[in-house]
Amino acid sequence: MSRFPPNSRYAPKRTDPRCPQAVSDVLGRTDAFQPLRAGVEQVAALQRDLTTLLPDYLAANVEPGFIKDGVLALFAAHNALAARLRHIEPRLLADLQQRGWAVDSLKIRVRPQAMKEPAPVKQARMSAAGASALSKLAETLAPSPLQEALAKMATRHGAKGSA
Known part of the structure; x- marks a missing residue:
């Protein structure tokens, strides 16, 4: 029993498990999720940096992976984007290192994205x-x-x- 009434602004907040919650809130509840939270934050920070470093058409279709042994995995939506990433790889690597990322090389892979809804059939009358x-x-x-x-x-x- 709380010493504050349930509608008091001092009452502890209770979360409804059926309501959507932010990932950061869920991962911050216990120390067991601390490594996972650090990984999620690292990927989010990498995504922000890639968005500023890459042209718009690339940034929208490239997802960062984790950094393992100094190798950053980048996932492109299709082969043409992967080829373009390989073309700018030296500059991108230098820019990431300049921003403080402990990256020695990039591993560029193709990960096809889910198919988008097809355009509606033209209904010309x-x-x-x-x-x-x-x-x-x-x-x-x-x-x-x-x-x-x-x-x-x-x-x-x-x-x-x-x-």
Whole structure:
């Protein structure tokens, strides 16, 4: 039993385990998670530095890994980005060392990202007046690939009396 009423501002905060919580809050609750927290903070700091050092198109598609024995693993979204990273590797390595990272070399790997939602299928619709106009235009043209394409389009969009 607390000596403060539950609605008091001095009452200890209780967290609902069903509510989303920040990773840093969860990892900070006990010392058992201290090494994991340090690793998460290191990756977050690396991500911030890479965002400032890399061009936008690279920074958005490159994820840092952990530093192990002086080797930093970088994961690119596809082969073209990995090739570009290998091209700028010496400069990036020097910049990271200048910022205080204990990195002797980079290991660039490809880790494909999840597929993005495909673009919605185009749902173009033509009015009856437009389809009729296309049909009339097709009737006035001499037989040609253009005349065939216009007649087909008019038919597909529901023109009455197409050629």
